[in-house]
Amino acid sequence: MLTRRSLALLPLAAAALLAACARAEDAPDALILRMSTDVLDSIRADEAIRQGDLRRVIVLVDEKVMPNVNFQRTTATALGRYWRQATPEQQSRLQQEFKLLLIRSYAGALMQVEDQTVQLKPMRAEPGEDEVVVRTEVRGKGAPIELDYRLERSSGT
Numbered sequence: 001m002l003t004r005r006s007l008a009l010l011p012l013a014a015a016a017l018l019a020a021c022a023r024a025e026d027a028p029d030a031l032i033l034r035m036s037t038d039v040l041d042s043i044r045a046d047e048a049i050r051q052g053d054l055r056r057v058i059v060l061v062d063e064k065v066m067p068n069v070n071f072q073r074t075t076a077t078a079l080g081r082y083w084r085q086a087t088p089e090q091q092s093r094l095q096q097e098f099k100l101l102l103i104r105s106y107a108g109a110l111m112q113v114e115d116q117t118v119q120l121k122p123m124r125a126e127p128g129e130d131e132v133v134v135r136t137e138v139r140g141k142g143a144p145i146e147l148d149y150r151l152e153r154s155s156g157t
Contacts, residue, residue: 028151029120031068032134036118039064043113050111057107061099070152071095116140129153 026034042064043049048056075095076083086094121135130153138145 028132029123029134032149033120043110052111054107058103061103
């Protein structure tokens with residue numbers, strides 16, 4: 001069961017997540033629903049992830065999530081003005097460490113996935129907008145958990 005305590009960091013991380021629409025034919029909400037469902041299905045099918053194998057969680061995130069994430073922008077947003085003060089080497093290291101922090105934050109929650117589903121909330125976006133927020137709700141046992149994803153149009157989409 002996903003508990004509020006184990007998911008304390010998820011809304012913050014999800015709100016900071018800046019995903020790029022991977023395929024031009026994917027509407028932003030369709031992309032999030034597809035990605036979320038794919039991740040939940042993968043977790044249910046992988047006993048090692050449910051047992052807390054951090055290496056398997058990293059592989060899952062690298063395969064299913066990271067191809068759709070502008071992680072440089074995500075890290076820069078989280079760091080604010082300090083990002084601009086960092087050298088390129090420091091920025092690279094910060095991205096690696098921030099990714100690991102988010103993966104470890106998610107790992108505890110991922111181990112608890114059972115019957116959860118992701119429901120899309122109504123979108124308030126105009127066609128062609130470069131940035132949108134996709135609001136979702138994770139439902140399962142207990143109170144629903146709201147997760148918002150901020151998406152940007154990537155070049156070529």
